[in-house]
Amino acid sequence: MALSKIIKLSWLLLLLGALGLLPNTLIAQDEEGEEEVEQVRSRASLSCVQKNDGVLDLKALIRAKIDDRYTGLPGLEVEFFTTTDTSETSLGKATTDEKGIATFTTNAKEMPRDTGNRMAFYASFEGNEEYSGSDADITLKPASFALEALEEDSSYSIQLTLMSGDEPVAEEDVSLFVKRLFFPLKVGEGSTDEDGMATIDFPTDLPGDAEGNLNIFARLEDSDDYGTVEASVTKAWGIPVSDRLEDQPRALWSPNPPLWMLLTFLVLMVTVWGHYIVIVYKLFQVKKEGQPSGG
Amino acid sequence: MEISKNQTAILQDFAPHLRKFSTRSGIWVGFLLAVIVVGMYALYLQIVKGHIVTGMRDNVVWGLYIVNFIFFIGISYGGAILAGLLHLFKVPWRRPIMRIAGLTAVVSAMIGPIFIILCIGRFDRLHYLFIHARLQSPIVWDVVAISTYFVGAVLFVYLFLIKDFAIYRDSEAVLGLPAWRQKLYRFLALNYKDTASQRRQLAMSRNLMALIMIPMVVVVSSVLSWIFGMTLRPGWHSTIFGPYFVLAAIYSGTGVIVLVMWTFRKIYHLQDYLTDKHFKYMGFILLALGSGYGYFTFSEYLTGWFGSERWDSEVLDKLFDPSEYGWWFLVSNIFTIVIPILVMAFKKLRTPNLITLAAMLMVFGMWVKRYLIVVPTLETPLLPVQDTRPEYIHYSATWVEWALTFAGFATFLLFFTLVAKLVTIVTVSDYNEEHQ
Numbered sequence: 001m002a003l004s005k006i007i008k009l010s011w012l013l014l015l016l017g018a019l020g021l022l023p024n025t026l027i028a029q030d031e032e033g034e035e036e037v038e039q040v041r042s043r044a045s046l047s048c049v050q051k052n053d054g055v056l057d058l059k060a061l062i063r064a065k066i067d068d069r070y071t072g073l074p075g076l077e078v079e080f081f082t083t084t085d086t087s088e089t090s091l092g093k094a095t096t097d098e099k100g101i102a103t104f105t106t107n108a109k110e111m112p113r114d115t116g117n118r119m120a121f122y123a124s125f126e127g128n129e130e131y132s133g134s135d136a137d138i139t140l141k142p143a144s145f146a147l148e149a150l151e152e153d154s155s156y157s158i159q160l161t162l163m164s165g166d167e168p169v170a171e172e173d174v175s176l177f178v179k180r181l182f183f184p185l186k187v188g189e190g191s192t193d194e195d196g197m198a199t200i201d202f203p204t205d206l207p208g209d210a211e212g213n214l215n216i217f218a219r220l221e222d223s224d225d226y227g228t229v230e231a232s233v234t235k236a237w238g239i240p241v242s243d244r245l246e247d248q249p250r251a252l253w254s255p256n257p258p259l260w261m262l263l264t265f266l267v268l269m270v271t272v273w274g275h276y277i278v279i280v281y282k283l284f285q286v287k288k289e290g291q292p293s294g295g
Numbered sequence: 296m297e298i299s300k301n302q303t304a305i306l307q308d309f310a311p312h313l314r315k316f317s318t319r320s321g322i323w324v325g326f327l328l329a330v331i332v333v334g335m336y337a338l339y340l341q342i343v344k345g346h347i348v349t350g351m352r353d354n355v356v357w358g359l360y361i362v363n364f365i366f367f368i369g370i371s372y373g374g375a376i377l378a379g380l381l382h383l384f385k386v387p388w389r390r391p392i393m394r395i396a397g398l399t400a401v402v403s404a405m406i407g408p409i410f411i412i413l414c415i416g417r418f419d420r421l422h423y424l425f426i427h428a429r430l431q432s433p434i435v436w437d438v439v440a441i442s443t444y445f446v447g448a449v450l451f452v453y454l455f456l457i458k459d460f461a462i463y464r465d466s467e468a469v470l471g472l473p474a475w476r477q478k479l480y481r482f483l484a485l486n487y488k489d490t491a492s493q494r495r496q497l498a499m500s501r502n503l504m505a506l507i508m509i510p511m512v513v514v515v516s517s518v519l520s521w522i523f524g525m526t527l528r529p530g531w532h533s534t535i536f537g538p539y540f541v542l543a544a545i546y547s548g549t550g551v552i553v554l555v556m557w558t559f560r561k562i563y564h565l566q567d568y569l570t571d572k573h574f575k576y577m578g579f580i581l582l583a584l585g586s587g588y589g590y591f592t593f594s595e596y597l598t599g600w601f602g603s604e605r606w607d608s609e610v611l612d613k614l615f616d617p618s619e620y621g622w623w624f625l626v627s628n629i630f631t632i633v634i635p636i637l638v639m640a641f642k643k644l645r646t647p648n649l650i651t652l653a654a655m656l657m658v659f660g661m662w663v664k665r666y667l668i669v670v671p672t673l674e675t676p677l678l679p680v681q682d683t684r685p686e687y688i689h690y691s692a693t694w695v696e697w698a699l700t701f702a703g704f705a706t707f708l709l710f711f712t713l714v715a716k717l718v719t720i721v722t723v724s725d726y727n728e729e730h731q
Contacts, residue, residue, distance in 0.1 A: 257430040265430055265439075268514065272443055275507045279450060279500045283485060286457070286493050290486025 039127075040064045042073060044134040046123045048227035050143055054108040058138075060094075060123035061101050064131055072100020073131060080104040081122040083137070084112050088122070108142045117141055117165060138227065143169060145218050145231030156202040156237050158188075160218045161195070164226065168196030172220055176200045179215035179232075187216075208238020296461050296489040302723050306462070306469045309719045312563055313463075313470060316716065324712060327705040334702020337695040338413070346416045348695045355673040355690035359700050360414040362665045366547070367407035367703070368441065368519060369540070369661070372512045373548010374400030375448050377580075378455075379508040382501065388576055391568040391721040395555050397452035398718075399548065402710045404445045406703050413699055433521045440515035447511060451504045453483075457497060458724035460484035516541040523668065529606035530599075530672035539591045546584040546631075547661040553577050553654035555711065557647060559720050568721050574647040581654060582639035589632035606677060613671045620671055623663055630660025 042064045049057040060078045063070045073096060080091040089112075094102040102123070111119045120139045127133030146161040158176055162169040172192045177184035187206070190198035200218075208214045217232035248254040257265075298306075340348050351358045378396035381389035415421060428435045461484040463470060467477060487493055520540030523531035533539070553574065560569040596614075599607045613619040638644045638653040670690050692700075 252431050255429060261430060265436075269439075269443070272447065272507060272511060275503055276446060276450060279454070279504055282496045282500045283454075283457075286487060286496050287485040289490060289493050289496075290488050 039132050040066070040130060042076075042125060042127070042131040042134045043070070044078075044123060044125055044136040046121060046136040046138045047222070048121065048138055048140055050108065050140075050227060050229045052144065052231050054142065054144070056106050056108050056111070058091075058104045058106065058121055058123065059101050060096075060104075060125070060136065061099075062096050062125050062131075062134065063100055072096065072098070074098045074100060076100075076102070076125055076128070076131070078102035078104075078123050078125050080106075081124070082106075082111050083120045083122050084114060087112075091121075113142075140227045141165075141225050143220070143223075143226040143229045145174075145220075145229060147216075147218055147231050147233045149216075149233055149235050149237075150199070154204065156204060156235075157199050158202055158216060158218065158233075159197065159199045160192075160231070161197050162192050162220060162229065163196055168192070168194065169220075169226070170194045170196060172223060172226075174198055174200075174218055174220050176202070177217050177219060178206060179217065184217070202237060204237070206238045207241045208236065210240055210242045210244070212236040212238040212240040214238040296465055296487065298462055298466060299727055301726050302462060303466065303469055305719070305721070305723050305726055306466050308567075309563075309721075309723075310470050313716060313719070314472060320712065320716075324709065327709040327712070330705035331702045331709070334699045334705070337698035337702070341413070341695055341699075342418075348693060350686070350691045350693045350696060351414075352684075352687045352690075354676050354687050355670060357414065357669050357673060358690050359666075359692045359696040360410040361669050362662065363700055363703055364407050364410040364414070365519065365665045365669075366662050367403045367410070367707070369516070369544035369665075370548045370551045371400045371403035371407060371448065372444075372516045372541075372544040373546065373550075374398075374403065374552060375444075375451065375508050375548075376512040376545050377549055377552065378451070379505040379512070382455075382505045383509070388573055390725040391565070391573060392552065392556065392577070393455060393725070394718070394720055394722045395559070396548075396552050397448075397455055398711065398714055399552055399555060400448045401452050402707055402714065403548075403551075404441075404448050405710065406707050408441055408445075409706075410699075410703060433518065433525045436518045437515075437522055440518040444511060444515045447504070447508060451508055454497065454501045454504055455722060456483070456718060457485055457487050458489070459718060459722060461487040461489070462723050463718075512544070513541050516544045519544075523672075528672050528677065529604070529675055530610040530668065533595060533599075535591060535595055539595060542584065542587050542591055543661060543664070546581070546588050547658055549577065549580055549584060550654040550658040550661070553581070553651055554658065557651040557654075559715070560647070563720065565720070571647055574650045575645050578639045578645055578650040578653075581635050581650070581657070585632055585635040585639075585657070589628075589636070592628065592632065606675065609675050610671050613675070614667060620667055624667055627660045627663040627667060630656040631664060 042062055045061045045063075047059045047061075049059065051057065058080050060080070062073045062076050062078065064073055065071075076096045077093055078096060079093045081088050082091055083089075091106055092104055094104045096102045104123075108119065113119055118139050118141055120137065122135065122137040124135040125131075125133055141164050143162060143164045146163065148159040148161075150157045150159055160174060160176075162172060162174065170192055174190055174192060175186055176188040176190075177186055179185075185206075187203055188200040190200045192198045202216070206214060213234055213236050215232055215234050216237075217230055220226060220229040222228055242248070245255045248256055250256045250258050252258065337348075349358065349360075374396045378393055378400065380386075381393060381396070412418075412421075424435070424438060428438075430436075460480045463472075464477065464480040464484045472480075487497070517537035517540060520536040524533055524536035526532060556569050556573065556577070559565055596611065600611055614624045615621055635653045635657050638649050674688060674690060
């Protein structure tokens, strides 16, 4: 009996405790909620794309957790810096786009280096009423591609050389892309040898513009040492596809209808409207004949 | 022109309807205008707030508006082809029906396309349909077909009105109409004096027009079906959709003509003109068309069900499932196939009232059928639905769409009411001799 009473009492205490705690928990949650409404924590990340002639695109992505998902924050001002052990120089400012990315373009040739030939960058978002400030940095070595387009009989290939200053960059995975309307189309991949070279075959059946031009680019993706490195070349290796409406073939999909369809349409239209015209003409005759002078 | 005694007698019968606008007519027109005003308010909301006020969403992008469009344009085609056939074959009992069939064709053709306009979300881009028209698009075919058909229908009906306009013009003493009406008839009568040459010209024009109207209705009605048939969607992609639509259009058009005949017979006391015999003959036409329609329906669904392709089955399951569209599918088939055939099968049931009741149920069933063609297919997309909000999958018409639907029906009735005040509902000029 005594044991069952103790158990019952324990349940009661537990229940009371739960009831007593519950409101406190709710209040605590509310308070946290209010804090979040005041200022959301933002996060920054910095990446860099190295292009031909030492052109550098510094890309700072500013995000925040909204509805449990990290979302890019548009319209925020981000300041970019280049840093050394002893100094920090502002390069300039850029505003984030609809994806939350602020892009600042500069040139590697003008950037200070450390003893290991490394460049260091730093991007900072100061914060505003809605979002807290955040910053990110990146350190990378300069690198560039040299592209050579090779044509042999009817086959094409791209020979690329990846160099960091005068040093070849070996054993890096590189890919070849063609610029398309929405996203780049990957057409091949390879790995650089000890001379920093790789030769990648290129397809012969890609549609190009009216002259067959294709914008081909090689890319080293998100390397720890070099960031992203890109270089492009334009070659007339594609099948010419005209964007002029009158050059398109007669087909169901093209702006020019098949001939039989056009003829059927015209025959039907001429037949029907021809009848209308004859009938309207006859009505005019009826009217004319009924006029006092004419009939 | 010379007006026979018989024609004068008919004019005397119709004079009060042409001359006076009774209190009863006033109340009726007022009621119709009230319905239209509610529709206008719904349209205002739709323009200001956009199509979000309708039940149309992603996936189900067509709803009541397209259903009404097919319904009205089908009625119009039915009226036109019936008038053309009755005239060409010189059917002896056609005289009181020709005018009703012609007016049904024109009035419905005015209402149908309005629903297309209501369905277009971006009025401001309407002209793109013309400046960027692609001849390969069935939508473009339909726009061209309906515009061409509408001009033809107006011309066709007008050809059968000219003689009557001349009679109204020259019957001032009998009709006693105000000056503006006389002036209007004089203008529309085109100096017609029934000379031998004028008679010949008009007869030729009528024959020519009737001749072109019949194949044209077949083509434009098929074109309407091809808007659906040319897609690969289950329930639409069918080779018999062209003839199925043609037959359904003539069928529903004939049904509406019976309803109009009954209504005018009742209100205008036209038992001498629209006799029981006319209803019986129209009933026989309904019987023939109903049997054909039943055959097409059976053939269409049997083929789909027997093949049981995955997507076809998905739509058919919805049509056969009582918890989805099963009951409506059953009601539609009973109203459109079983009841008209049953009423005409038994001699005792072939009365004007029962034939009209069968026609009314059939016309309603045909409207339901159009709904069952449009909506269940759109609720069965070929691509998996990523955004699975219930309103994206299941269409449910809003009050805005219903208000505009009723406004469309009210406009149809209003136009008919007003036209019946302007012209006689039977073709007076056809009654040269004693009418039977």
